[in-house]
Amino acid sequence: MVRRGRSERATLADVARVAGVSPTTASKVLNGRSDVGRSTRERVLSVMAELGYKPTAVRHERARGRALVTMLDFVESRYAGTVLQGILMAATSAQAELVLRLPPGEPISTTRTAARAWVDEQKESGVAGLVALAVAVPDAVLLAAEDLGMPVVTIDPIDTTESRVVSIGSTNWAGGRSATEHVIRLGHRRIAWIGGPPGSAPSAERFHGYQAALDSAGIAQDRALIRNEAFSVEAGLRHGRDVLALGERPTAIVAGNDEIAVGVLAAAKEAGVAVPGELSVTGFDDTPQTEWTTPRLTSVRQPLVGMGRMAVETVLAMxxxxxxxxxxxxxxxxxxxxxSTGPAPSR
Amino acid sequence: MVRRGRSERATLADVARVAGVSPTTASKVLNGRSDVGRSTRERVLSVMAELGYKPTAVRHERARGRALVTMLDFVESRYAGTVLQGILMAATSAQAELVLRLPPGEPISTTRTAARAWVDEQKESGVAGLVALAVAVPDAVLLAAEDLGMPVVTIDPIDTTESRVVSIGSTNWAGGRSATEHVIRLGHRRIAWIGGPPGSAPSAERFHGYQAALDSAGIAQDRALIRNEAFSVEAGLRHGRDVLALGERPTAIVAGNDEIAVGVLAAAKEAGVAVPGELSVTGFDDTPQTEWTTPRLTSVRQPLVGMGRMAVETVLAMxxxxxxxxxxxxxxxxxxxxxSTGPAPSR
DNA sequence: TGATAAATTCGAAAAAATTTCGGAGCCGGA
DNA sequence: TCCGGCTCCGAAATTTTTTCGAATTTATCA
Known part of the structure; x- marks a missing residue:
């Protein structure tokens, strides 16, 4: 009466029969009752696994699609939004659920066991992998994920020293270099750098690209023309003023991102310096703003959507x-x- | 055999009897099956509450945490990003999972049964509610959600005619009115409106606010000064040029959003019209761009984060x-x- | 407009799962 | 050896869920 062709699903009674116990006992095992002997419990459990028994009532069929957790701090920026768009699109086309999370807080990020429990929980609820967007994923979580075999991919990780983790970024170095080479090709020789926070890896990489371009063009670096403070309009404005006030002022400024570049443009306008006539300016990120600054801003475009897409594909493959x-x-x-970039002024 | 003194707990059968349905139906209500009529469901639900029925075995957890699905089309805008930030923060503090989704596609959005199956599926995977962000939620899905008792909240719905759905927005009308009143107080009398697409509900509401402010100030509307095309810099630029080329040009322009306002500013600069000396301009949305336009743009700020937060709280309460x-x-x-706004030029 | 198909809604019967309760076996102490 | 207490299991009863078919309403088409 049981192995009927129709009923593909194993029932509790089937499990009980195979395990040689009563349905009652099987039910008790399922519900974690205490009045079941250890060996009996184990036998029942293994039969359940073998028959692929699924508690009918517990319709947690995650089999339908995989889930993916994306951790991010701030959505409220074009950067994050655009990457998220890529992630969302890729997740959708891979038929994976996309769960958004703030990075885990205190106890989890520090304690080893807490982290492990957290990852375990994720796994339990059907999460196939983690995508961390521009956050400093704490070591504890990474280790736990690795131990439990949950793939993690970070996008533009704050702290790239951790080489165990798979990370996805854009070629910041190459981008910084190409922007700088662009103005060098236009004849500029006195080129300033105004970058983001000194601790930021992307900013540092872009800066190294700037240096590399100068080097290979045989241009000496001038300390006075190199600033690193923050990715903000204010910082750009302040350092822009500063640099333009120098006795021998630069004819081009390579900015660490678009906001800084916008600040620089404002400083130039203030100082009555014509752009691109007397000064060339480049940004980084190619945000929509670049289209309606005056003049429209030359900028390095990062494949943000592509990065999100790649992260999802990588995690799912892993x-x-x-x-x-x-x-x-x-x-x-x-x-x-x-x-915003033009030939260097002849003097 | 039922009201035994010993068994204090009401059983499903008791509920069914009191509600005048079969135990079968009561069970279906409990499990959110779709084949129960609306009124029957409500009756059973209320009896359950009345008798204090508790599913004896608190069906395998579920207690872990609620999940919330947010549907959106595009993350890649500051608007969506900011609202999402609020949603994410509120969801986190309510200990709810946040699942991101693109709006469901063809078969689901049209067919009745497909929509119902979709909602059912969501429900089974533990989704407590739906937040739709600036999307046209298809009727089929809404109906299905309502039938199955899944709460839906829309934020800035494209199509506000649908009054059954709970929606959250900002006071577009009041915002349009306050911006217009602001310039009226500054002495302007000839005030243009450049808005978004004619079909857009938010745009229309803002426009009505503009009209209301003019009316109560006793200013006649001038057809030539009213434009509605698109929420874009290009549209703002084009209509800005147009309006400024009029014989008797306006001294103030109220724009439907910030992008349009940016376009207007560009048009004014082109035409050599001083802002705010000869022309006042207001935007709508208070995007970060407003801080670094020249001059800095007066704009109506929407409580985007608050809207996201409110949506989550509402859905969870529901x-x-x-x-x-x-x-x-x-x-x-x-x-x-x-x-970007100043006293009207005295003439 | 009428007929035909499809869908909705409900319940009876059957199946599945859980709880109750009692009993077998197994100590250890009297 | 007998007794009380204990653990572990299962039969029966209870509760819940699923299946499937019927009655009714709704949509569709000729």
């Missing part, structure tokens, strides 16, 4: 057991040349 | 059975006065 070709993937940047 | 006070909630806007 969940399937495919190791990525490289632990650190970089997508190419491109330079969007607009009106 | 999931707990609390009906919202109103089916359409509006959060107040405030006017951020900056440098």
């Amino acid at each position: 969940a399937d057991g495919v190791q990525p070709a490289s632990r650190h993937l970089q997508l190419a940047t491109t330079l969007s040349v607009r009106d | 999931a707990d059975g609390v009906q919202p006070a109103s089916r359409h909630l509006q959060l107040a806007t405030t006017l951020s006065v900056r440098d």
